[in-house]
Amino acid sequence: MDKKLLKNGMFSWFELQTSDVAGAKKFYKALFGWRTTETKMPGMKYTAISVGTEQVAGMMSLPPQAKKMPPQWGVYITVDDVDATVKKAAKLGGKVVVPPQDIPGVGRFSVLLDPQGAMLSVITYAN
Secondary structure, rough: OOOHOOOOEEEEEEEEEOOHHHHHHHHHHHHHOEEEEEEEEOOEEEEEEEEOEEEEEEEOOOOHHHOOHHHEEEHHOOOOHHHHHHHHHHOOOOEEEEEEEEOOOOOOEEEEEOOOOOOOEEEOOOO
């Protein structure tokens, strides 16, 4: 991952949650020439997406708590402190969808809704 994207407030990762990972892989490979690699993540199958040698995004099956949602792309924005950002977002009228939690070997993240209802994820990467 490009270290420039690890600054507070920068978009750093993109992720597709879908009901058909195999179909999505086929579509995006044909459309953009993306290369996909299965990656080990605790308790789930995860597919990393690369353009050339650079990993730029990922895809996964819709998690059980999101089964009623349509497939969608999500964004991760790097922050210096996930917990502090979540508290600040709540004070500013945002809502917490997934409370702060750790992704082993990756970092700490949370999923939020802004006051208008747009979803975003915030993340602090492990060093």
